[in-house]
Amino acid sequence: MTGQNRKxxxxxxxxxxxxxxxxxxxxxxxxAAPTAPDAPPLETKAFGLAKIVPAETLMRPRTxxxxxxxMGLSLGGLSREVEEARRLxxxxxTVERVIEIDPGxxxxxxxxxxxxxxxxxEGLGELVRSIEAxxxxxxxxxxxxxxxxxxxxxxxxxxxxQAAARLGRSVKxxxxxxxxxxxxxxxGKENTERRDLSFxxxxxxxxxxxxxxxxxxxxxxxxxxxxxEMTRFLQVAEAVPLRIAxxxxxxxxxxxxxxxxxxxxxxxxxxxxxxxxxxxxxxxxATTGSDARFNRVFERLNRRTKPPAPxxxxxxxxxxxTIARIDTARGRARVDFxxxxxxxxxxxxQAELPKLLESFALSRKPKG
DNA sequence: CGATAAGATGCGGGCGCCAC
DNA sequence: GTGGCGCCCGCATCTTATCG
Numbered sequence: 001m002t003g004q005n006r007k008x009x010x011x012x013x014x015x016x017x018x019x020x021x022x023x024x025x026x027x028x029x030x031x032a033a034p035t036a037p038d039a040p041p042l043e044t045k046a047f048g049l050a051k052i053v054p055a056e057t058l059m060r061p062r063t064x065x066x067x068x069x070x071m072g073l074s075l076g077g078l079s080r081e082v083e084e085a086r087r088l089x090x091x092x093x094t095v096e097r098v099i100e101i102d103p104g105x106x107x108x109x110x111x112x113x114x115x116x117x118x119x120x121x122e123g124l125g126e127l128v129r130s131i132e133a134x135x136x137x138x139x140x141x142x143x144x145x146x147x148x149x150x151x152x153x154x155x156x157x158x159x160x161x162q163a164a165a166r167l168g169r170s171v172k173x174x175x176x177x178x179x180x181x182x183x184x185x186x187x188g189k190e191n192t193e194r195r196d197l198s199f200x201x202x203x204x205x206x207x208x209x210x211x212x213x214x215x216x217x218x219x220x221x222x223x224x225x226x227x228x229e230m231t232r233f234l235q236v237a238e239a240v241p242l243r244i245a246x247x248x249x250x251x252x253x254x255x256x257x258x259x260x261x262x263x264x265x266x267x268x269x270x271x272x273x274x275x276x277x278x279x280x281x282x283x284x285x286a287t288t289g290s291d292a293r294f295n296r297v298f299e300r301l302n303r304r305t306k307p308p309a310p311x312x313x314x315x316x317x318x319x320x321x322t323i324a325r326i327d328t329a330r331g332r333a334r335v336d337f338x339x340x341x342x343x344x345x346x347x348x349x350q351a352e353l354p355k356l357l358e359s360f361a362l363s364r365k366p367k368g
Numbered sequence: 369c370g371a372t373a374a375g376a377t378g379c380g381g382g383c384g385c386c387a388c
Numbered sequence: 389g390t391g392g393c394g395c396c397c398g399c400a401t402c403t404t405a406t407c408g
């Protein structure tokens with residue numbers, strides 16, 4: 001597929017989504033698809049009730065009128081009105097209306113964009129409360145299920161559907177006939193706009209799309225990815241086994257550098273065995289929060305290569321009491337005095353410290 | 369509560385590979 | 389040789405956490 005084709009495909013898809021969903025609380029796409037030459041005027045399509053005055057009608061030059069011509073014009077006008085009425089009816093029939101659907105009839109998208117959130121999604125409870133209090137503000141996008149008549153497949157709005165199911169309510173939805181490509185592109189675009197997917201979820205979503213044969217450029221466009229980012233997504237998704245990523249979960253606070261570091265560690269077979277062992281441990285299962293679970297796995301794999309930071313050393317006074325602590329973590333030395341010191345001590349320390357350092361340097365020099 | 373450090377994210381641009 | 393593509397490095401900016 002050429003870049004031009006890709007762009008027109010995206011424009012055709014997303015331009016119409018935004019136009020049809022003015023109540024979705026999102027700004028219209030700045031480069032939305034231009035209205036097709038044979039499409040009804042924009043106001044007809046968007047609002048249905050607006051007065052229809054095609055531009056060509058307004059531009060048509062007036063001609064002199066005889067009785068016959070007047071009748072012809074009148075008939076012509078009538079036929080135009082009939083034609084416009086037909087168009088209006090057509091647009092009303094095809095315009096995307098929000099309908100209510102039982103969540104039990106709705107299946108998830110064929111490409112998952114979530115990791116290990118089933119039943120443990122921290123934000124879902126909040127969404128349930130919001131919908132309970134204010135109703136569902138934004139409709140979800142569905143398509144008729146390609147294999148099962150009477151059922152639907154989700155393009156986006158999975159969490160809203162889960163929340164509605166939990167409340168025992170129907171889901172406000174727009175149903176549109178979508179190809180596989182259109183469905184995943186809508187799904188990717190929506191997730192990108194909402195910024196509610198973590199790094200690793202986006203990585204696996206991009207990877208899943210590539211695995212299903214979607215072109216790299218299409219995936220980049222749909223997820224608004226820079227080419228370099230796309231490369232890193234695929235590298236991480238290939239290096240981190242899905243079962244491990246699923247066990248960890250979305251880890252929203254863990255970004256690219258740490259997932260890439262984990263992916264690097266997981267390239268070794270021994271590390272994969274260790275990670276598998278970690279995710280089945282009781283401690284891991286008892287850990288709440290995907291960020292904490294990530295840290296457990298990461299620290300377990302990193303344990304050998306990165307020694308723990310040394311504990312602060314205590315300096316004891318004549319009576320054996322701790323008078324100061326020396327912290328050498330992160331490659332620097334820091335001295336904290338336990339008690340307040342007398343006036344002038346800082347100046348004394350300032351004067352004596354160079355001598356102390358010099359004396360230390362001399363003691364380190366090899367003798368002879 | 370402001371300053372600072374650490375981490376996350378987006379992006380530019382160089383490089384190598386490959387098809388034409 | 390040229391252009392397209394993917395990989396990689398590194399920088400700038402923004403956000404979040406920590407410290408004093």
